[in-house]
Amino acid sequence: xxxxxxxxxxxxxxxxxxxxxxxxxxxxxxxxxxxxxxxxxxxxxxxxxxxxxxxxxxxxxxxxxxxxxxxxxxxxxxxxxxxxxxxxxxxxxxxxxxxxxxxxxxxxxxxxxxxxxxxxxxxxxxxxxxxxxxxxxxxxxxxxxxxxxxxxxxxxxxxxxxxxxxxxxxxxxxxxxxxxxxxxxxxxxxxxxxxxxxxxxxxxxxxxxxxxxxxxx
Amino acid sequence: xxxxxxxxxxxxxxxxxxxxxxxxxxxxxxxxxxxxxxxxxxxxxxxxxxxxxxxxxxxxxxxxxxxxxxxxxxxxxxxxxxxxxxxxxxxxxxxxxxxxxxxxxxxxxxxxxxxxxxxxxxxxxxxxxxxxxxxxxxxxxxxxxxxxxxxxxxxxxxxxxxxxxxxxxxxxxxxxxxxxxxxxxxxxxxxxxxxxxxxxxxxxxxxxxxxxxxxxx
DNA sequence: ATAATAGTGTCTATGAGACAGTATGCG
DNA sequence: CGCATACTGTCTCATAGACACTATTAT
Numbered sequence: 001x002x003x004x005x006x007x008x009x010x011x012x013x014x015x016x017x018x019x020x021x022x023x024x025x026x027x028x029x030x031x032x033x034x035x036x037x038x039x040x041x042x043x044x045x046x047x048x049x050x051x052x053x054x055x056x057x058x059x060x061x062x063x064x065x066x067x068x069x070x071x072x073x074x075x076x077x078x079x080x081x082x083x084x085x086x087x088x089x090x091x092x093x094x095x096x097x098x099x100x101x102x103x104x105x106x107x108x109x110x111x112x113x114x115x116x117x118x119x120x121x122x123x124x125x126x127x128x129x130x131x132x133x134x135x136x137x138x139x140x141x142x143x144x145x146x147x148x149x150x151x152x153x154x155x156x157x158x159x160x161x162x163x164x165x166x167x168x169x170x171x172x173x174x175x176x177x178x179x180x181x182x183x184x185x186x187x188x189x190x191x192x193x194x195x196x197x198x199x200x201x202x203x204x205x206x207x208x209x210x211x212x213x214x215x216x217x
Numbered sequence: 218x219x220x221x222x223x224x225x226x227x228x229x230x231x232x233x234x235x236x237x238x239x240x241x242x243x244x245x246x247x248x249x250x251x252x253x254x255x256x257x258x259x260x261x262x263x264x265x266x267x268x269x270x271x272x273x274x275x276x277x278x279x280x281x282x283x284x285x286x287x288x289x290x291x292x293x294x295x296x297x298x299x300x301x302x303x304x305x306x307x308x309x310x311x312x313x314x315x316x317x318x319x320x321x322x323x324x325x326x327x328x329x330x331x332x333x334x335x336x337x338x339x340x341x342x343x344x345x346x347x348x349x350x351x352x353x354x355x356x357x358x359x360x361x362x363x364x365x366x367x368x369x370x371x372x373x374x375x376x377x378x379x380x381x382x383x384x385x386x387x388x389x390x391x392x393x394x395x396x397x398x399x400x401x402x403x404x405x406x407x408x409x410x411x412x413x414x415x416x417x418x419x420x421x422x423x424x425x426x427x428x429x430x431x432x433x434x
Numbered sequence: 435a436t437a438a439t440a441g442t443g444t445c446t447a448t449g450a451g452a453c454a455g456t457a458t459g460c461g
Numbered sequence: 462c463g464c465a466t467a468c469t470g471t472c473t474c475a476t477a478g479a480c481a482c483t484a485t486t487a488t
Contacts, residue, residue, distance in 0.1 A: 005222040158439080198487065442483070447476105
């Protein structure tokens, strides 16, 4: 009646946007299996200290990268006898979104960011996890405020539009985009402007700091 | 470096629609903890025979209820030190949809179906799991063919509309509903009709047998 | 003034909701 | 025939896309 227990790990697809390209954090593995191959940041659940698997992935990200993602969502469980050659294993995967500016201000011990469209071979089934995470982000972005979490806290409407365009891989029309944001009622105007080469652009922030999901409302 | 492993279980929220009410399958627990309390059908992952947690939940449903759900979707992981009083545990939860007619043709050993709006106290954190499953079903139904899987393989358009109405908890307008299904292009007309009290209604089936998800297309 | 980017106004096509109408069976 | 249910046609309004326009800065 007692069965051997699976190995339980957590893995994060840590996404950011740099120069209009989606990139993920990868780390070379320093031990077998898949020693030397690139892998997602992840680790084993510590049952003596983690109150949940979400706490586990937050601990792993904190220890390995030094910060807390502003957006973190459970993605999906990947499991089976063969994904880890040592034993039957189960990975609870997460999607984390981080503004590029925040990443560059943080020491990244051994991490590197790679374009999701040009991934090297990955350890375990991490390529499947990345594919699922990117599909989730792209699928949800057209009707939610997910892309906001790839921007700094304050941003211009043009920056926001470029972020949506990069994720959705399409061109959007400026005035229609602004009208849509107006209808969603998710923007909070600040009193500050970005002084640039031309007319200054107003800075906005996400109202209420919450995720707006049009499929629910 | 080695940590004790969590207990890994799978649980299913098996949903059906009877008399326009959403109901779930519950089973009284025959052992501690929560002996006597109602609980979701579930069990422990068998690493020696299950190729994945999805296979685990299919095995559990087959053994405990005798059939295979036409629709099965991974819901979410629930985890923590306190949800099972014995030890740190992790449950991979699933949503399963089954037509009521199919259920009634199957011997249900010890199961009973309960209206989701009038649940008894449930074991573990199963009330949370049910709430998440119902929210997922309701959220996805307005833009997908999920409700089709609560109907028999062949159905009339009126039956389909009533199913959507029951899940979405709203009244829909007949001709608009039909126009929407026409636009989705998910219906395959059969040559058969239901002879009833009045004008016979044509029977349809779901085209291609696949899930149509408007948020992706 | 000119270039460049920020921001607005408006026409039109498409799709959703409301509602009235027609079709076909039963008694 | 009349009634009940299946099914269709059409009007209107809200929303999304295309596109032209104005506003404000730097040089």
